[in-house]
Structures are given as structure tokens and as C-alpha cells.
Amino acid sequence: MRIALKSRKENVNLRLEEMLRKLKERDFRVTPQRLAVLKILACSFNHPSVEMIYAEVKKTFPTTSLATVYKTVILLKDLEQVLEIGFPAGCNRYDGNIPQPHPHLICMQCESIIDPDLESFAHVTEELAAETGFKIVSHRLDFFGICPACLKKKR
């Protein structure tokens, strides 16, 4: 979260362009609904759920269906343009701003999710591969806790 506002905006535009490029590369169509979902995900600093994306899309396209949002998100996930943060209870969250695996810090009270600054786990992955013989494809690292705002409220 050390990115200045201007470079963050540039980052969002780059992400959107990258998503569009990947879609066109594979001959997927860019419909207005899809574009709306892309835009939301490209600047998804709050790691939205499908429902949150759906609510946002409906503001500009009221007829959009939930199924379409699901399909678009799954498509982007398959294109590795969105990172899924899945939970057993449902209400999965999505990160379209940084689609590569990275640590998340999750508030168990307000359910906010942020991206902490942490050194990469590349070396741990290599160590694991050497030790176990696994071919390691991906990883997931989540920390669960209570955010400063919720800690304050409690008192």
C-alpha cells in the first residue's frame, strides 16, 4: 500500500489493458457487461465478492444477471487475470489488481482484505520443491485477525 495515487491509477489502466488484451488474444468478445466487470476488477483494491461486483455492475447495467458476473469472473480466473480468494462458507473474494498469488490479511470482523507488504515466498517454494519432489504450481497465504479499526470499536 505504498503506491502513490498517480501510479495506482496508471496501474489500474495497465491492468485493464492487459485483461482486454488477453480476452482478444483468445477471441473472447468484449460485451458492455464484461467490460464493466473488468473495470471493477482492475481497480479492486478491496477484493470484492461476486455479489459486490454484481451490485456495482448493476449501477450501469441494471439488467445484468448474477450468472453473467460469475461466468466473467471464472473466465478471467482461467485466463489468470484474476486471483480467487476462496472460502468454504462461500462469498469468495477476487483480486483483479494483482492476479498473481500473494499474501492477504483478512479482518475476521469486518471482512476487509488488504495486501500487506511481505517479501516473496519464492525461495520457500523452491525449498519445498527440492524437499518433497512436488512440482509446485501455486500457493496461498492468508493471515486472519482483527484490523485496527475493529480493534478500536471493541473498546
Next chain:
Amino acid sequence: MRIALKSRKENVNLRLEEMLRKLKERDFRVTPQRLAVLKILACSFNHPSVEMIYAEVKKTFPTTSLATVYKTVILLKDLEQVLEIGFPAGCNRYDGNIPQPHPHLICMQCESIIDPDLESFAHVTEELAAETGFKIVSHRLDFFGICPACLKKKR
């Protein structure tokens, strides 16, 4: 996985005793069905799903219901005697042998889950807390890949 067979067996007995102690401490009853689930979880080196536990329990108690297994697993989770490894697609897996958070290595093909040897992440957690102001309660670290056996089969 460097534990010799004898100490592993002792470990399993200790886990079972600990589970029973926690149940009695809080005045939960020890029914035959519950005991069967406890026993399976105490030596759950394969991180079984509820269905797997259910299949196992039915061998000794054919009338056992799936709901009872769910209830028992949830109870043990609440007592922090079982670690839930939840997945968005369902089919959560459970670790009753090591109920504290620890890394898992998951084969994306055969869905086996093992416990790799990795140094603890305690210092990372502390670093995070200091940096973000979060009160960190728990974490989860999963690596996804293909195990040596499945790599072999592919060729």
C-alpha cells in the same frame, strides 16, 4: 514426516487423550459415534474429508449419519482440536493430528495433502502485526502442485 513409527503412535494416543480431555472439560458427552470420529481424526495423517471420515465410521457404526460426523467435526473445530482446511468447492479436509495452523502441500491431481517440513512463520506474523496494526489470530499457508507419484503417472 520424520517421525518414527513408534513416536507417531504415541503422538496419536496423546492427541486422542487431549481431545477427550477437552470434551469432558466442557461437559460434552463421549458417545460411541463421537469416539469413533475422534479416533479417526487423531491419526488423520491423510487429512480426511467429512465423507472419508463418514465412510470410516460406518465400518464400525453402520447407522451413523453424515450430520453427526459434521456436528462432531464442527465441535472439535470449535474446541480447537481439529484444523479445518476449507475449500470453496466444498469437500473440506481436516487435520486432527496437528490442530495448530501449519503449511500444507496439496496435490492438485490426486488431492492428497501432506505436511511439509518448513520453519515456522511466527516471525512473519509478528512483522505483519507491527506493520499493519492488526491483531493476528491465525493464518493459513497452502502450496498447490503435483506430487511425485502423479508426475510419474503422467509420462
Next chain:
DNA sequence: TTGGCTGCAAATATTTTGCACTGGC
């Protein structure tokens, strides 16, 4: 004895899917 536990079935909730119609390319 008694209230927690079990087992059955029905209910939940999220995500997926089938299909006819629409519209991007």
C-alpha cells in the same frame, strides 16, 4: 432421570448449468 446426542429429512446458500434470445465482431 434428563438433557445433550443421534439420525433422518428438509432447508440453506452459493455456484453452476441448460436453453432460448440477443448482439458483438
Next chain:
DNA sequence: GCCAGTGCAAAATATTTGCAGCCAA
């Protein structure tokens, strides 16, 4: 104009819950 994409509704699936009867303490 073709066929992928959309929207609706129904389906699929894992998990939870209500409740009557049972049994561990």
C-alpha cells in the same frame, strides 16, 4: 449472419438445521 454471450430459472452440491426418540452421565 454467425455463434458466443446474456439472462432467467432450474439444478447441483456441500453443509446446516429442526425435531422426535434415545442413551451417556
